[in-house]
Amino acid sequence: MENQELINYIKNSIKQGRTKEEIYKYLLDQGLSLDIIQSAFSRAENTLREENVSKEGDLNRFYTKTVRIIVTIGAILIGLGFFSIFVPNWEFIPQIAKLLAIIGGMLVSYTAGWILKAKFHYERTGEALILIGNIIYGAGIFLFAQMFNIKGIWPDGLIFWMIGGVIMGWILNSISLFYFSILVGIISIVGYFVFIFKHWLTVNLFLKASSFLLLIATIFSFVIALLFKIRIKAELKDKN
Amino acid sequence: MLFGILIQFLLIILIIYFANHILKTKSISFKDKNLYSFLLKEDTISEFFFLLSLLFLALTLLIFNKNLGEPVKWQSIIFLVVLFSFTIGYYYKVILSLILSLVSFIIWWWAQSIIWIQEEGLKFTSFIAGLIFICIIFYLVGRIFNKNIGGKNFSWVYLVTGTSVFLTSLLLISSIPGIYFLEIGLKGQLFLKSLRLTFWLLTFVLSIIGMLIYAIKKKILLKFELIMIGFILLIICSLLFIPEGTYFLQKQAYRGYEVFKLTKIGLLIVFISYILPLIVTISLIIGAIFNKNEVLEKIGIIFLLLLLIIRWIEWLYYSLDIIPLSLLGGLLFLSFGLIIYLLIKILKREFEFEIDNKAYIFFGLTPLVIFLSYLSSKDAIVAFDFNIQNSPLFSYFAIVTLIYFLSSLFISLYYLIKNENISKEVTFLLTLLFVLIFIFFAPIHTNLVVSYNRFTNLGIFWLVIFNILLILVTLGIIILGYFRKNELFINFGMLITFLLIIFKYYDWLYGSLTKRIFVIGVGILFLLAGWLMEKWRRHMISTIKSENLIKEPN
Numbered sequence: 001m002e003n004q005e006l007i008n009y010i011k012n013s014i015k016q017g018r019t020k021e022e023i024y025k026y027l028l029d030q031g032l033s034l035d036i037i038q039s040a041f042s043r044a045e046n047t048l049r050e051e052n053v054s055k056e057g058d059l060n061r062f063y064t065k066t067v068r069i070i071v072t073i074g075a076i077l078i079g080l081g082f083f084s085i086f087v088p089n090w091e092f093i094p095q096i097a098k099l100l101a102i103i104g105g106m107l108v109s110y111t112a113g114w115i116l117k118a119k120f121h122y123e124r125t126g127e128a129l130i131l132i133g134n135i136i137y138g139a140g141i142f143l144f145a146q147m148f149n150i151k152g153i154w155p156d157g158l159i160f161w162m163i164g165g166v167i168m169g170w171i172l173n174s175i176s177l178f179y180f181s182i183l184v185g186i187i188s189i190v191g192y193f194v195f196i197f198k199h200w201l202t203v204n205l206f207l208k209a210s211s212f213l214l215l216i217a218t219i220f221s222f223v224i225a226l227l228f229k230i231r232i233k234a235e236l237k238d239k240n
Numbered sequence: 241m242l243f244g245i246l247i248q249f250l251l252i253i254l255i256i257y258f259a260n261h262i263l264k265t266k267s268i269s270f271k272d273k274n275l276y277s278f279l280l281k282e283d284t285i286s287e288f289f290f291l292l293s294l295l296f297l298a299l300t301l302l303i304f305n306k307n308l309g310e311p312v313k314w315q316s317i318i319f320l321v322v323l324f325s326f327t328i329g330y331y332y333k334v335i336l337s338l339i340l341s342l343v344s345f346i347i348w349w350w351a352q353s354i355i356w357i358q359e360e361g362l363k364f365t366s367f368i369a370g371l372i373f374i375c376i377i378f379y380l381v382g383r384i385f386n387k388n389i390g391g392k393n394f395s396w397v398y399l400v401t402g403t404s405v406f407l408t409s410l411l412l413i414s415s416i417p418g419i420y421f422l423e424i425g426l427k428g429q430l431f432l433k434s435l436r437l438t439f440w441l442l443t444f445v446l447s448i449i450g451m452l453i454y455a456i457k458k459k460i461l462l463k464f465e466l467i468m469i470g471f472i473l474l475i476i477c478s479l480l481f482i483p484e485g486t487y488f489l490q491k492q493a494y495r496g497y498e499v500f501k502l503t504k505i506g507l508l509i510v511f512i513s514y515i516l517p518l519i520v521t522i523s524l525i526i527g528a529i530f531n532k533n534e535v536l537e538k539i540g541i542i543f544l545l546l547l548l549i550i551r552w553i554e555w556l557y558y559s560l561d562i563i564p565l566s567l568l569g570g571l572l573f574l575s576f577g578l579i580i581y582l583l584i585k586i587l588k589r590e591f592e593f594e595i596d597n598k599a600y601i602f603f604g605l606t607p608l609v610i611f612l613s614y615l616s617s618k619d620a621i622v623a624f625d626f627n628i629q630n631s632p633l634f635s636y637f638a639i640v641t642l643i644y645f646l647s648s649l650f651i652s653l654y655y656l657i658k659n660e661n662i663s664k665e666v667t668f669l670l671t672l673l674f675v676l677i678f679i680f681f682a683p684i685h686t687n688l689v690v691s692y693n694r695f696t697n698l699g700i701f702w703l704v705i706f707n708i709l710l711i712l713v714t715l716g717i718i719i720l721g722y723f724r725k726n727e728l729f730i731n732f733g734m735l736i737t738f739l740l741i742i743f744k745y746y747d748w749l750y751g752s753l754t755k756r757i758f759v760i761g762v763g764i765l766f767l768l769a770g771w772l773m774e775k776w777r778r779h780m781i782s783t784i785k786s787e788n789l790i791k792e793p794n
Contacts, residue, residue: 221293228286
């Protein structure tokens with residue numbers, strides 16, 4: 001692709017509301033080097049700024065972002081709704097029904113999300129359903145712990161939630177799940193620090209169990225980070 | 241009180257407007273490959289998981305250590321985490337990991353040095369000195385790496401961390417509670433009593449000297465950066481060696497209770513501690529603009545805004561019982577903020593007369609007029625009955641006013657030298673500010689009131705002075721607008737005149753007349769004043785237009 005053609009292509013893509021990452025990925029797939037793409041991109045942006053045309057692209061991006069936010073909020077609200085229905089009435093529901101509700105809800109959400117995303121290309125709605133499945137999974141961890149009287153502190157549950165979220169995110173290739181898992185991981189770390197400061201002067205037996213889980217979390221997070229780095233390097237190497 | 245609220249509200253609006261206008265994020269140009277890859281979603285996820293793994297590692301080690309009966313001190317574990325974060329940051333090029341290592345290093349110094357200080361009964365200023373040394377090291381590393389293409393990506397991490405922590409410390413110390421804290425910090429033994437503390441402080445100093453020599457050889461630092469660093473090192477080193485004693489604050493009885501009064505050395509320290517953050521932040525902003533470093537520029541602006549907020553809150557706190565004085569402080573900080581805003585716009589060549597003119601009217605002229613309107617009322621004369629020179633905090637008010645007014649003056653000289661478009665307007669504002677400051681600080685204004693609504697001759701004198709000032713300011717705005725060919729000023733001046741007439745009519749005649757006659761009077765006044773002012777305004781504007789004198793200012 002010649003330089004002016006490349007700049008025109010980038011300008012048109014921006015006007016259509018495509019994100020920078022999408023444009024970069026497409027051009028890298030065409031075999032162009034990163035330097036050429038970057039240089040063409042900055043020239044295209046400057047031209048657009050002068051023409052003041054990027055507003056249309058901004059509008060399209062705004063709509064895209066809005067849809068993403070709306071469906072994400074929808075997913076969170078459904079998850080919270082699930083919590084609010086089941087949790088207060090939890091003790092009245094038989095154990096088998098509880099198990100089926102949690103596992104069933106999780107499987108249905110994940111499956112529906114994957115079908116919508118992979119087969120029908122409704123990416124945002126599919127991601128939202130996958131997120132709902134993950135929230136049900138997280139809720140299930142705490143509810144199971146309560147059902148079976150498992151001793152532990154609440155940040156432990158968040159670590160399991162994070163690990164499960166990352167695994168599902170890797171399988172379903174869902175970026176939203178990774179972001180959500182990062183958030184869950186951060187909350188668990190904050191929870192642990194609060195717990196440590198509160199119990200620093202006392203010896204707490206639960207801490208022994210948590211330290212092993214924390215070691216697993218350390219190794220797991222490091223491995224995931226490494227895998228992503230390797231994946232990025234491989235992609236850049238292939239394109240260059 | 242309404243005027244007080246209005247001025248303080250304007251100050252808040254200025255801060256939000258300033259922050260929003262200057263801190264608008266622009267589109268990032270993907271010049272640096274590493275910067276591009278960081279912004280890719282997958283790389284962001286990888287960065288965060290590296291960060292999570294390091295934080296989980298810290299928790300694991302802390303809990304293991306605790307369960308095994310603490311064979312290792314928790315401060316050492318933090319230091320271990322620093323090393324791990326630093327290694328991962330550089331090996332895998334993870335920015336978040338590097339940020340964690342720098343922040344953890346500062347936390348480690350804070351935790352470890354406090355233990356050493358408490359064990360040996362040393363001066364607390366040793367901790368402050370170490371912290372400032374670390375900030376200088378980060379700054380120098382950032383500046384040195386900025387020149388090295390391979391390290392460019394990480395240089396901003398060092399610069400941001402170093403300058404942020406340094407400016408935060410400076411902001412905290414440069415206040416009266418901060419001065420008091422510093423005074424307490426001087427009590428204790430010299431740091432030389434502790435080998436470990438001495439070792440670390442010496443290591444920091446030698447690192448700084450080594451990096452400065454390298455930077456000077458490679459001509460990396462600007463001259464004023466070298467001067468600033470040298471000056472800061474001098475102050476910090478002197479803090480380390482000052483013997484124990486009462487230097488800055490003395491107790492004094494005032495109105496039946498004990499207050500702290502500044503000694504002569506305390507005055508000097510207050511002056512330095514108040515002017516230093518101002519010089520550092522403004523230098524940072526100007527240096528960043530010239531070096532085209534947007535990150536440092538935004539940090540400088542954020543800290544300058546924080547500084548103004550802290551000063552304003554402090555001024556309010558100390559002058560709460562004297563309303564005119566608290567309003568003067570608001571006006572002082574508003575004017576200073578406006579002048580800095582205009583300076584940044586001029587340096588970045590983004591000054592637009594039509595837009596920034598409005599900022600000048602809203603943040604410069606409006607608070608001034610509101611303040612004068614308040615001062616020219618009878619209620620204000622009652623509140624004006626005070627003698628600031630007898631207050632134990634007189635030196636504090638004098639120093640802050642001097643610093644901020646002189647800084648504004650100094651910057652406005654730049655506009656005059658560069659013959660900037662806004663120079664006359666700024667001169668007008670500063671002249672009036674100087675007059676008000678002189679009135680507040682120089683002459684004594686006590687015994688102004690005999691009883692409610694009855695004033696002494698001196699009280700009447702000040703009432704007349706403030707009213708004359710108000711009229712002069714209003715006329716001055718209109719005349720300035722006429723000679724500067726600025727319709728906006730003329731319109732604003734007319735509006736002020738109109739409101740003034742109504743306000744004065746109410747202030748002086750309400751209560752003296754029956755309500756019906758008062759209301760009729762208001763109506764007639766509205767008609768007359770509106771007609772006269774519109775006639776005059778149109779005449780001035782048409783004179784300007786017919787002579788083809790209205791041009792876009794350069």
